[in-house]
Amino acid sequence: MHWRFPMVARPLRFTFALVFALILLSGTAAAGAFEDRLSGFERYGVKGMKDWKVPGMALAVVKGGEVVYAEGFGTRRFGEDLPVTGDTVFQVGSTTKAFTVALMATLVDEGKADWDDRVAELDPAFMMYDPWVTRESRIHDLFAQHSGMPAYAGDALSFLGFGRRDIVRSLRHVKPIYSFRDKFSYVNNLFVAGAEVEERLTGKSWETLMRERILSPLSMTDSSLTEAGLTGNTNNASLHVLVNGTPSPIEPGSMLAAWPYVYGPAGGLNSTARDMARWVGVQLGRGEFAGARLFSPKAADYMHTPQTPVFAGDFHGAYCQGWMRSELKKTVVVWHNGGTSGINSFVGFSPELDLGLVVLTNLGGHKLADALGLQFFDLMSGVESDWSERFLKERAAAEKAEAEEAEATPPSLPGLPPAAYAGTYSSPVYGEMAVTAERNRLMVRFGKDKRVAIRVRHRTMHTFAGDWPEMDPDSPEYHFDFDVTPDGDVASVTIRELHYDGLAVFTRK
Incomplete structure (x- = not known):
């Protein structure tokens, strides 16, 4: 439900919107x-x-x-x-x-x-x-x-x-x-x-x-x-x-x-x-x-x-x-x-x-x-x-421009073993997120009653990505960026596409 004129960055790839309007005839x-x-x-x-x-x-x-x-x-x-x-x-x-x-x-x-x-x-x-x-x-x-x-x-x-x-x-x-x-x-x-x-x-x-x-x-x-x-x-x-x-x-x-x-x-x-x-x-x-x-x-x-x-x-x-x-x-x-x-x-x-x-x-x-x-x-x-x-x-x-950006895929660099990212994370706005390791992938569950479940795969370093077609059928990939301290401890995870307002950071408990 948002205002878009002219087109601006897509915060959630959806809208609630706004634009203009004339005549005097007799x-x-x-x-x-x-x-x-x-x-x-x-x-x-x-x-x-x-x-x-x-x-x-x-x-x-x-x-x-x-x-x-x-x-x-x-x-x-x-x-x-x-x-x-x-x-x-x-x-x-x-x-x-x-x-x-x-x-x-x-x-x-x-x-x-x-x-x-x-x-x-x-x-x-x-x-x-x-x-x-x-x-x-x-x-x-x-x-x-x-x-x-x-x-x-x-x-x-x-x-x-x-x-x-x-x-x-x-x-x-x-x-x-x-x-x-x-x-x-x-x-x-x-x-x-x-x-x-x-x-x-x-x-x-x-x-x-x-x-x-x-x-x-x-x-x-x-x-x-x-x-x-x-x-x-x-x-x-x-x-x-x-x-x-x-x-x-x-x-x-x-x-x-x-x-x-x-x-x-x-x-x-x-x-x-x-x-x-x-x-x-x-x-x-x-x-x-x-x-x-x-x-x-x-x-x-x-x-x-x-x-x-x-x-x-x-x-x-x-x-x-x-x-x-x-x-x-x-x-x-x-x-x-x-x-x-x-x-x-x-x-x-x-x-x-x-x-x-x-x-x-x-x-x-x-x-x-x-x-x-x-x-x-x-x-x-x-x-x-x-x-x-x-x-x-x-x-x-x-x-x-989007197509050119998509083509510029960064190289895949190694991260930590999947099990290192597993755990419970928390946000004061969105509640808890549960991350579990499944072989070489992660299962991420979040939302009220953890109703959203996305299986994500490693992309590069500490970033994982997976499809969420229920949110965006045409461009469903969402990215989960884990923050890792210099000591190798996983401190938090951010849902990149939802973080336009600074709220989508989940801190590890």
Whole structure:
């Protein structure tokens, strides 16, 4: 569930994501121009599906306070004749974050909280690495992406069987790499912490609050918050991941299908293009859509106001409260994207032009949804561009660099006998890891109840590697780097691919 624009290093080879959005038309001629441009956008999207190998996609457009368009393309499951419609249910990933912030806005409107309230005073379990940051963190800090933590800190917990309380508890172990409120760094864990505050303030679960305060009032009847809610709808989009260049369905109940619901407040919503369009309508209506008011205009303005500058390559913008805000060539756009293992999505709107867009796809790890968000608003404003082609070229360059790096395999140097690495290791975040020797290999077990088991083989010196296809079907190899003292004692082991946040070190007991 993370933000990726432009492409950045892959911390866990998965996503919870973000990207942009445009139009001001009036009169009969303008309406005709809108329809023509929308048809052109449709064709562009269908071509993009082929280029990016996306099995299915749904689009919706909000204009003038109404959902004026909701259509589906392709198939709900690769290789099968299951047409996508505007009412097909998808995971929507990190576009959920704005819902969690909106829940807090309703509590602020009711006087139950204030954006400037100290988090630790509302939730005694909240603790950051730095005591000062713990004391000074306010509600608005939870949703502004400027905590100082490494991007995506602690996200692996949801893959390893841990729950939301474990995620909040892990915050105290995440060493910051930036000063508090100094730089943009995208995380999911603080939205879970924010939802915990909402639950303490109301005595109700986040799921109940979502249904009572947003989904039901907006008549988002096809939206849900669990994996069962997705699979139980007969018009659901299967999740897909590319394996050897071909879309492969992710089976229900698997780790890759289930983890977004652990991170629910940061990315666990299922919805349709039509339902999400109603949500976009609320943003354009500053808290109101089709006669339903969810929050005040003041709250809407606050959530859409820049909080943290974002500079990534040639992209300049700002993170607000669960939304991004960007200045395109002709308008200001508020948006967010989403990505789980098996989907990518985009939700964006232009307040000054009174236009919004929803893009839902059933393939993970691509940038078509982002490209369509940009392309739509460029097209509607008369700006010539080809964002899909640009992102395809960027992907090709990245793949070439990865291939060249893979070819530069280091020589295999001897290490210790396998039995020397055997033992029990411990992490304050991920718990215990058991390492046992099996002839010339090691068996590594970790995660909650040691549910993950990987057989690893020696690579070079004190590094072992093995496949973890449940985590990454297309690139499954994970590396375990043992730290050995000058005296030859094994002190710790680090899971290289999970250590982007500094948490994946297990110390020998």
